[in-house]
Amino acid sequence: MKSEPLIRWDWVTRNWDNGSPSAISTLLESHMLMAFLPVLLGLLVALPLGLACVRWPRLYQPTAGLVNVTYALPSLVLFSIFLSLTGLTPATVIVPLTFFTLAVLIPAVVDGLASVPDHVRQSATAMGFRPLRRLLQVELPVAVPVVLAGTRVATVSSISLVSVGALIGQGGLGNLFIDGWQRQFYTPIIVGIVLIVVLAVLADGLLVLAQRLLTPWSRARRDAR
Amino acid sequence: MIIFDGVTKRYQDGTVAVDDLSIEVPGGAITVLVGPSGCGKTTSLRMINRMVDASSGRILLDGRDIRDADPATLRRGIGYVIQHAGLFPHRRIVDNVATVPYLLGWNKKRARARAMELIELVGLDPKLATRYPFQLSGGQQQRVGVARALAADPPVLLMDEPFSAVDPVVRTGLQDELLRLQTELRKTIVFVTHDIDEAIKLGDTVAVLRTGGRLAQMAGPATLLSEPVDAFVRGFLGRDRGIRRLSFISAKDVRLAPVPADLALDDENRPLGTHADGRALPYGTFDPETDSMRVALDAALLSPDGTAVAVDGDGRVLGVATREALDAVLRKYAGGQTGDGTPI
Incomplete structure (x- = not known):
């Protein structure tokens, strides 16, 4: 019996961009879409919800409870539920993952705004900021480091969770796992793992870079310690 | 207002x-x-x-x-x-x-x-x-x-x-x-x-x-x-x-006595003191024009013989204030009463 190598490079080059829907590059693209769109949508939803939770603190516990319960549900269950609503489309993965990101992003927005020192908020008011301008020019900018830290967690977890969607045929690079598993053929599995890890590391690195550019005052604070 | x-x-x-x-x-x-x-x-x-x-x-x-x-x-x-x-x-x-x-x-x-x-x-x-x-x-x-x-x-x-x-x-x-x-x-x-x-x-x-x-x-x-x-x-x-x-009483009314012989002065009439331990001002000094009685009294308490050395704005000696001279000023302000009639 001929021993199978761990990775067969000829398979990788043949399948990288062969024009079929299961080409690696196509899967990579759909993986990125299904991983990043939920984070973006999550931020768009978490920002107003987080602000509302800060404005009316009674909202926070129920909201946090609800998104946490959602987070506790196995992703596969959520995918199955949405399968009946959105069918075999990327939306079936994107919508549940958006809910998952909320579990991290809403607390990040709330904690971020809570991280604004009281004397900073007070002095802004005393200088003559009206509430909206104070929010936009003082509170939100000061909250950015905490919100970005949450965004990093949400992004990496989203990149990893997309693969589960493979079980309903919408898993991006996760589809490679199913393929390799069914054929007892390691190459796609290894390609999938490596690409997902590289994607996660790159995305995280970009967010760190964004944080350094957006909040030099916070980077310098860290360096000074 | x-x-x-x-x-x-x-x-x-x-x-x-x-x-x-x-x-x-x-x-x-x-x-x-x-x-x-x-x-x-x-x-x-x-x-x-x-x-x-x-x-x-x-x-x-x-x-x-x-x-x-x-x-x-x-x-x-x-x-x-x-x-x-x-x-x-x-x-x-x-x-x-x-x-x-x-x-x-x-x-x-x-x-x-x-x-x-x-x-x-x-x-x-x-x-x-x-x-x-x-x-x-x-x-x-x-x-x-x-x-x-x-x-x-x-x-x-x-x-x-x-x-x-x-x-x-x-x-x-x-x-x-x-x-x-x-x-x-x-x-x-x-x-x-x-x-x-x-x-x-x-x-x-x-x-x-x-x-x-x-x-x-x-x-x-x-x-x-x-x-x-x-x-x-x-x-x-x-x-x-x-x-x-x-602190609120000016020291300008203190009557100054001539500089005693044992107070050493430098070329520009600044007090040096008698000690040789390198300290520039072993005598406490005050400026009668700008300082308060609190500073003057403090200077007196810090000086070895209990007199405060008065200096001008450039640090040149004007004279010394003895305890008696300081006391004469303080006596004028003593004996205040509180508003509800009890002594200070």
Whole structure:
């Protein structure tokens, strides 16, 4: 019996961009879409919800409870539920993952705004900021480091969770796992793992870079310690 | 001028923070509100810029009821400095100082030019302008806080325990700086502190508030020290009230005796003392033109023979003040009485 190598490079080059829907590059693209769109949508939803939770603190516990319960549900269950609503489309993965990101992003927005020192908020008011301008020019900018830290967690977890969607045929690079598993053929599995890890590391690195550019005052604070 | 006319602040739970306060804060002078925790001093201060609204009574700023003003507009015309400076961590020092000019719609160039003037005015190195607040020491941050409050040249400045979070040496420097600025700027300053020594040092007028938000006494610092109205004020002023009063008595009336032979002088008539341990001024000195009796007496107590050496502004010896000469001045001020008839 001929021993199978761990990775067969000829398979990788043949399948990288062969024009079929299961080409690696196509899967990579759909993986990125299904991983990043939920984070973006999550931020768009978490920002107003987080602000509302800060404005009316009674909202926070129920909201946090609800998104946490959602987070506790196995992703596969959520995918199955949405399968009946959105069918075999990327939306079936994107919508549940958006809910998952909320579990991290809403607390990040709330904690971020809570991280604004009281004397900073007070002095802004005393200088003559009206509430909206104070929010936009003082509170939100000061909250950015905490919100970005949450965004990093949400992004990496989203990149990893997309693969589960493979079980309903919408898993991006996760589809490679199913393929390799069914054929007892390691190459796609290894390609999938490596690409997902590289994607996660790159995305995280970009967010760190964004944080350094957006909040030099916070980077310098860290360096000074 | 700021007038509190029967101002009361009562919270929903029934707590009364300020109780029927009626005071006049004179324009162009420093008025200090001082008292123990819970005396309503900060609440009173915050009612002036409507951070807190009074439950009853009126506050008039230059004759106009502040309730008729839009809060944000009102605040842009009133400088405000707080304990931890409250600088915006995400803005460079220059932009922190330019905050109110920006709010008033000045263009960036003009606002920053103004901010640079202020940064120098409060004694900060202009090189700090491009730094972020966390890169500055507590004392420097507090100076930025003062510069920011002054940026749009408001006639009124509210200061809420601005110097209590810095160490004593820095605090003294900041207090001296404020007094120096005030001789130039002549702002109407309301200053809140729990530190009676700070109140006495800075205040042209000191209002002592008691717990429950009632005014106990309002007077100049010297009068407060010599004539406290009751046991509360006396207790709050502390133990060495008599000694501290000496700060307000000039030493210029002290009769000076000729320089004794055993006091060694250098070529320029500056006292050297007799000791050879390298200390420049083993004798305590005072300048009769600018110093108080407290400094003169302190100089006498520090000198080996109990006489204080009087020097001029350049440190040249004018003569010495003997204990008898000092005592002659002190005798004129002794024997004060408190307002409720008990001796000091």
